[in-house]
Amino acid sequence: MTAVRDAVDLSNYNTFGIREHADHLIEVETLSQLLDALALAERKRWPVTVLGGGSNIVLAGPVRGLTICMRSRGRRVLSRADESVLIEAAAGENWHRLTMWALDHGLSGLENLSLIPGTVGASPVQNIGAYGVELADLFDSLDAYDRDTAQVLRFDRQACEFAYRDSVFKRHPGRFIILCVRLRLLRTPQLRVDYEPLRTAWHETGLARADARVVAELVCRIRRAKLPDPTRIGNAGSFFKNPVVASDVAQTLLAANPAMPCYPQQTGSVKLAAGWLIDQAGWRGLRRGAVGVNPDQALVLVNHGGARGEEVMALAEDIRADVVRRFGVELEMEPQLLGLPITH
Ligand SMILES: Cc1cc2nc3c(=O)[nH]c(=O)nc-3n(C[C@H](O)[C@H](O)[C@H](O)COP(=O)(O)OP(=O)(O)OC[C@H]3O[C@@H](n4cnc5c(N)ncnc54)[C@H](O)[C@@H]3O)c2cc1C
Known part of the structure; x- marks a missing residue:
């Protein structure tokens, strides 16, 4: 060992x-x-x-x-069909490097998810997503060790219970340890460039032909401009999920805030932009001791140096309470809180 x-x-x-x-x-x-x-x-x-x-x-x-x-390693092609290719990657593989590996093999589907930090094994936990694509769109299956039954189980998409930044793994923390993930990628790109600001960046290229590598490069460029690099300033990406509210709630908010971004969902509910709400509440760029709200993207809380978890959580709680007070909208934290006192 x-x-x-x-x-x-x-x-x-x-x-x-x-x-x-x-x-x-x-x-x-x-x-x-x-x-x-x-x-x-x-x-x-x-x-x-x-x-x-x-x-x-x-x-x-x-x-x-x-x-x-x-820290397990390994990426391989499992099978090829006319339209798609089934790949498998070990849990410890770096996610972004997998997206680049797929492009090097002429496979598309992951380009919108380029540059998301972290490992392949964590990608199903919160069903990672960016620029209109989420893991569930490409997902085939995964193997996970079930600590309750001491067995390796195979999960298909349905068994993962994927939802917006959520899955069965997030709802049962500690029970399943994901060992490897299988994805079905495309041989002929079906690009998703309908999500701002990717759409504008794509139009600016003037390219008519689908090119997954260009989309990946644009996504990386947008992310580098918009999100603080954790190697320079500590952060965990989006600190809050985008809240999803009933359509009548969104209509009432929209009447009072006509510029508020709204994304109607297939379910009839409406997704709001947590970053916009936090920004409107005046928190963008605020610094409190070692912690702060990123000046370019209010959804990201940052560690200016030496921050403690309790300072981060105190700031997050004040932002959450203020957004409830101003807009009546509840924000839910996206990252997992670890290191809490053990109560049993
Ligand atoms: C700058 C920045 C930008 C980001 N942008 C995005 C984005 O666009 N979209 C998005 O969805 N996320 C984003 N994130 C969040 C993060 O990158 C993803 O959630 C990523 O999947 C986390 O991977 P990780 O390996 O670092 O997981 P960790 O942080 O190590 O773990 C996260 C959770 O998953 C569990 N876990 C980890 N590995 C396993 C495993 N093998 N089996 C079971 N459970 C496991 C952990 O116990 C923990 O609960 C961003 C983060 C940063 C810092």
Whole structure:
């Protein structure tokens, strides 16, 4: 078994750059290493936390027990059909590198999801999405270790219960450890460039022909301009989900705020832009000690250096309460909160 390290500083294991420690930490590359690590945790009665790239977590305190970092590698083509190709990638693979690998193999579908930080194994947890595409659109199946039944299970799309930034894995934290993900990618691109600001950027290229690589480059350019780079300033991407409200609620809000962005959903409800609400409430660019709201994108909270999880959560709570007060809309936090005191 690879070495278990004790009292590990997690600053470099979370993109927010919050300095907390894990009681014990192990990096696993294979299923047998994972099973050994889980057996050790059971013998020692340590709680288990699974980590990928740490780009969607906020550390509220020390992470008790054993933190298992998924580092398995491998990407391969499983089968080819006329229109599509089935690929498989191990949980520890870097997500963005998978999107580039797919393009290098002439496969499209992932281009809108370029440059999302983190690992393949975490991508189904919140059904990652960007620029009008989400993982569920390309998803075929995954294998996950079920800690309740001690079995490796295969999940198809339905079993994952994907929803907007949500899945069965997010709703049962700690139960399933995702081992690998299979995606069905396209041999002939069907580009999705209808989502602003990608649409404008695509029109500006003047290209008539579908080209997935150009779309990927545009997405990367937009993201680099809009989102703070976690290697320069700590953050976890969007801090809140975009709230989805009933259509009559959206109409009332729109009457009072005619410029408010609204995205009608197929269900009849309406998705609002959390960043716009936070911006309108006056929080954009605000700094409070070591934490702040990003000046370019109010949906992103940032660590100016030395922020603690409790400062991040205090700021988030004040923003949430203010948005409720002004607009009557409840914001839900997107990243997972880890390191909470264990109550049982
Ligand atoms: C700058 C920036 C931009 C971002 N943009 C986007 C975006 O456009 N769209 C989007 O959807 N997200 C975005 N995110 C959030 C984040 O990149 C994704 O949620 C990503 O999938 C998290 O991957 P990770 O490996 O870092 O997961 P981690 O942060 O390590 O873990 C996240 C959660 O998944 C669990 N988990 C991790 N690996 C596994 C596994 N193998 N099995 C079971 N559970 C696991 C963890 O326990 C935790 O609960 C952004 C983040 C940043 C910092």
